[in-house]
Amino acid sequence: xxxxxxxxxxxxxxxxxxxxxxxxxxxxxxxxxxxxxxxxxxxxxxxxxxxxxxxxxxxxxxxxxxxxxxxxxxxxxxxxxxxxxxxxxxxxxxxxxxxxxxxxxxxxxxxxxxxxxxxxxxxxxxxxxxxxxxxxxxxxxxxxxxxxxxxxxxxxxxxxxxxxxxxxxxxxxxxxxxxxxxxxxxxxxxxxxxxxxxxxxxxxxxxxxxxxxxxxxxxxxxxxxxxxxxxxxxxxxxxxxxxxxxxxxxxxxxxxxxxxxxxxxxxxxxxxxxxxxxxxxxxxxxxxxxxxxxxxxxxxxxxxxxxxxxxxxxxxxxxxxxxxxxxxxxxxxxxxxxxxxxxxxxxxxxxxxxxxxxxxxxxxxxxxxxxxxxxxxxxxxxxxx
Numbered sequence: 001x002x003x004x005x006x007x008x009x010x011x012x013x014x015x016x017x018x019x020x021x022x023x024x025x026x027x028x029x030x031x032x033x034x035x036x037x038x039x040x041x042x043x044x045x046x047x048x049x050x051x052x053x054x055x056x057x058x059x060x061x062x063x064x065x066x067x068x069x070x071x072x073x074x075x076x077x078x079x080x081x082x083x084x085x086x087x088x089x090x091x092x093x094x095x096x097x098x099x100x101x102x103x104x105x106x107x108x109x110x111x112x113x114x115x116x117x118x119x120x121x122x123x124x125x126x127x128x129x130x131x132x133x134x135x136x137x138x139x140x141x142x143x144x145x146x147x148x149x150x151x152x153x154x155x156x157x158x159x160x161x162x163x164x165x166x167x168x169x170x171x172x173x174x175x176x177x178x179x180x181x182x183x184x185x186x187x188x189x190x191x192x193x194x195x196x197x198x199x200x201x202x203x204x205x206x207x208x209x210x211x212x213x214x215x216x217x218x219x220x221x222x223x224x225x226x227x228x229x230x231x232x233x234x235x236x237x238x239x240x241x242x243x244x245x246x247x248x249x250x251x252x253x254x255x256x257x258x259x260x261x262x263x264x265x266x267x268x269x270x271x272x273x274x275x276x277x278x279x280x281x282x283x284x285x286x287x288x289x290x291x292x293x294x295x296x297x298x299x300x301x302x303x304x305x306x307x308x309x310x311x312x313x314x315x316x317x318x319x320x321x322x323x324x325x326x327x328x329x330x331x332x333x334x335x336x337x338x339x340x341x342x343x344x345x346x347x348x349x350x351x352x353x354x355x356x357x358x359x360x361x362x363x364x365x366x367x368x369x370x371x372x373x374x375x376x377x378x379x380x381x382x383x384x385x
Contacts, residue, residue, distance in 0.1 A: 011034045011035075013058065016091065017065070020091065047066075055350045059086050061077060063092055074108050075206065085350050091122070093117050097115075113125075114129070180283060183268065185270060196244060200348075210255055213247070217268050220248055270303065286309070291318060291319060292324050313335075316341070320341050
């Protein structure tokens with residue numbers, strides 16, 4: 001039996017009317033991939049909210065249904081697909097490659113389009129596009145098997161009239177560099193997962209973020225060794241996977257000169273001999289990743305009792321059942337308003353939408369909202385429930 005991940009990768013989601021997507025039903029007779037019709041939406045953001053429940057899929061979106069400005073449509077769809085590590089194919093029946101709608105998609109590196117007006121034309125274009133992303137192979141029993149191709153897709157249609165770069169009216173304000181330090185109260189508590197999820201969250205809201213490995217866990221080396229579809233820089237140091245740029249600490253001087261808005265530092269275990277506490281405390285936002293088991297809580301208490309980790313420090317508890325969260329908040333006492341919870345994350349490179357409220361509360365969207373650092377000594381009172 002196929003595992004759930006493979007099923008996700010076989011799924012085609014169509015956003016638009018059933019009439020405009022009816023060519024997929026004919027295509028399905030030739031290639032029996034799973035096809036789901038999500039319906040019509042007036043605004044791209046409404047469609048994006050629906051797509052967030054379907055990671056690692058193939059999105060086929062009728063862009064003509066939306067009432068938003070075309071640059072906003074392209075921006076929202078790009079962010080959603082990037083957050084969910086999904087493939088995007090845009091249906092624009094009757095449009096030409098040099099039209100504003102198509103050019104706005106090309107400007108955000110969405111390059112696969114279906115232009116046909118008839119079902120036959122759309123099926124033919126789809127047959128030319130899908131092999132760029134998945135390999136389709138018919139077995140001796142007539143079954144179909146497809147496998148995700150991690151290589152970046154090339155455009156099936158030449159860019160005849162590139163869109164001029166211009167500011168988007170009412171677009172997000174570009175903010176200065178913000179540093180976020182993520183450290184774990186113990187080993188294997190999900191520190192790297194949280195750091196990567198923060199990067200994916202920031203990408204989803206339209207920010208430029210980079211992951212920096214500040215510990216000796218050698219996660220980047222493991223990614224190089226075991227992950228397929230990675231991209232390496234010329235010096236083999238910088239790793240890019242699923243749109244996440246990851247660099248080792250030794251390249252920090254170089255990456256700080258690049259045009260990122262947020263720098264996410266993974267410090268690993270706070271109790272390890274190599275933990276750079278001075279560097280961690282300098283960060284604009286300091287996050288400690290914790291757990292709620294007796295052993296995990298015993299590692300949280302020393303952090304709470306250390307005056308260096310003042311009320312600027314935020315606490316994220318991973319893998320905590322709903323019925324345990326009230327107890328954790330009671331234990332945190334004065335720190336409970338700095339205590340947050342995250343849902344289970346199966347794949348750190350796929351944004352988990354349920355955690356968005358946590359990251360929104362912790363990470364200001366504008367620099368003036370970051371409070372000035374004013375250390376306050378803190379010695380909590382603890383009790384057992």
